Amino acid sequence: MxxxxxxxxxxxxxxxxxxxxxxxDAALCPRARVLADIYGAMIYNREETVLANTLSPAQNESLSLALNQQPLGL
Structure with a gap:
């Protein structure tokens, strides 16, 4: 899993x-905002990991797109 x-x-x-x-107004962009909720909950609950199937489609998409990006300039 x-x-x-x-x-x-x-x-x-x-x-x-x-x-x-x-x-x-210094608000997070929509893609970061959907991740901030789970990030805050993980900090509050002292969790180190979260199962992908417990996240919303928007959260999974934002994570997948960001984590699969290649560093710029390489």
């Missing part, structure tokens, strides 16, 4: 923060 670590979720949030425009 596929799992994601809290570090992977944090990396994905940071990827989207760097690569997608956010709102003028």
């Amino acid at each position: 596929n799992t994601y670590t809290i570090g992977q979720i944090e990396d994905a949030i940071n990827y989207w923060r760097e690569h997608q425009a956010s709102g003028e």
Whole structure:
């Protein structure tokens, strides 16, 4: 069963923060925002991993797209 670590979720949030425009009020972009909910819950519950099948389709898509990106300039 596929799992994601809290570090992977944090990396994905940071990827989207760097690569997608956010709102003028410093809100996270939509792709990072869907991950912030699960990230916050993991911190609150002191969880290190989360099962992919417990995430919404939007959360899985945001994670997959961000984590499968190649570093820029390489």
